[in-house]
Amino acid sequence: MDKIRLLIISEDSSARRGLSAIFASGNTFDVLGGFSLDRAGEKSVILQPDVVLLDISGDISEYLPKTSQLKEKCPCSLVIALVENEHCSNLNDVLAQGIDGCVPRGIMRGCLVNTVELACRAGIFCLPGSYKKKMVWSEIEKKNRLERPGNGSTVSGETLTRREMEILHLMAQTLSNRDIATKLFISEPTVKTHVSSILRKLGQNNRVQAIIYSYKTGLVNEPLLAHN
Template sequence: MSVRVLLVDDQPLLLQGFAMILSVEDDLEVVGQVTDGARAVEAVVSLRPDVVLMDVQMPVLDGIEATRQVVAAHPEVRVLILTTFDRDDYLFEALAAGASGFLLKNSDPDDLVDAVRAVAEGHALLAPEVTRRVIARMATPGAGEPPGDGHGIPLPVLTHREREMLELVARGLSNGEIAARAFVTEATVKTHVSNILAKLGVRDRVQAVIAAYEAGLVSPRG
């Protein structure tokens, strides 16, 4: 089945451009285009998209608040924030609102397509450099304190192999990169990651990464 995508941006030319990029893919279907956050919230109800490609700065209702309302009412819908502004406040507010990914509008078209697919599959999308910013903000120990000892969260419930996989995820590697490094198939990596999320009781890869840093499995400098 095709991934149903709702586009949200207050610039019609950008909407058309995103629609053209995504519509040529056989597995992606653009089901709607709206120009503000309030219409996005309404459109999710009527169009039932799998992924919402959401701008941040829009009239009536901004993308952050629209994301918060969409995720609260429809937790199965994934929101991918797309913005021209590489600002930490947007990044952290979007993640706190429940967004599954954050991408800049100057990204390559192929990266946009890959991001929609990844988010639709339930993965959180953060580049390694963005992951480091998240960790610095959300999982840095207090001044002078060492990182955790690996027991601050229930990491012991993970198998040795799952801990290895979580460490690679926390370092920003994709499933394909992890598979190549661990000499397993990408399907095996997906299974391990799903098991890790379930055991840790977290929603997505971003929360799993934060858990790994908080537990001291990896450090921001590692």
């Protein structure tokens, strides 16, 4: 199998030397050299590497214009950025410039080598775990803001009825269908029908998920007194 041709970009000369040594120690990579950001464009055009490892430090905005130019000049080269955790809030901007993956700078050297190899051989798209968690919670919060009721809004856009809200609050108190039926003086099959409707409207697969979702979105805060 051919070696992966790697070019390293970093403003820190010691980092360039260290990264070069890490990737040159095995038989997987052919390290083409380490260069500063100013020289990277020229060298990349000449060498056309398989992958560019971009070490981002300091103000991330300083890298964006040149990163975009680099991708234009070397469209077939993968660009993988080494980033600090504090850069995660700006990674959307970095990814928009054509970056093919981001790896935390503190990653163990063996994991770094394996990650870059997987990105090249298997097309794996890599992101720091802290960034992925941030994006997941950001999406949850956005969803919650859009769906937070007060008016009974739900995932599907359908509104829970008064009876369904009563049953949802009783579900949140961990009452069984039988207990709910007894409390509301209705039949157990009727409760099951309401529960199925609640799960469908909330877009949840089971009672536990529905209860957790309801607390997160504010559908359930304080117990609601049930009425016939």
